[in-house]
Amino acid sequence: TINDGTVTKENLAMAILELDGGALAHLQASFAADDHADDNWTFKIKLIGTSGSTRFSHADWVQNEKAVVHSHTYSAYHYSILNTVRYFIEQCIERDRAPLSDLDDAITVQKIIEAIEVSVGEGVAIEL
Structure with a gap:
């Protein structure tokens, strides 16, 4: 994220964790994105394993109505x-x-x- 020095707190955080057995977990959190792509920055969980993968995102449930800040509402x-x-x-x-x-x-x-x-x-x- 571009920061011109006016932002005093981080607006994006990421971490890579190595779990028991060697599996990796990537954690990411941000409040600053308003991305309308189909694979956007909303809450998301992805599981990728040797036998397949799956994902869950709050963007799977979109209320197509105006919200206070964004053009539409992503809800849990x-x-x-x-x-x-x-x-x-x-x-x-x-x-x-x-x-x-x-x-x-x-x-x-x-x-x-x-x-x-x-x-x-x-x-x-x-x-x-």
Whole structure:
């Protein structure tokens, strides 16, 4: 991203992670893009393996109506949000089952984020 010096925070972040077994994960986040291409900068997950690949993107669900900032609205699969809330209420609260993600998961994610920041700052790989 071009920065003329007026942007005080990063607007794009990328990291490559080497997982157990040697698999690579590429993480990328940006708020600054408004790309209308069919393979745009919205939330995306790609899995590429030796037996095939798949992808998921919020751009698969486009509301074709004017939004406040952009020319159209990319939204999450609204049924995903509905199903997540339903699972939490019906399974976790009513049936006392474990949530799909817990505070240990959040701590792990925070450790990964902090390791990425150290890696960028020091220019070295960080092992967790």
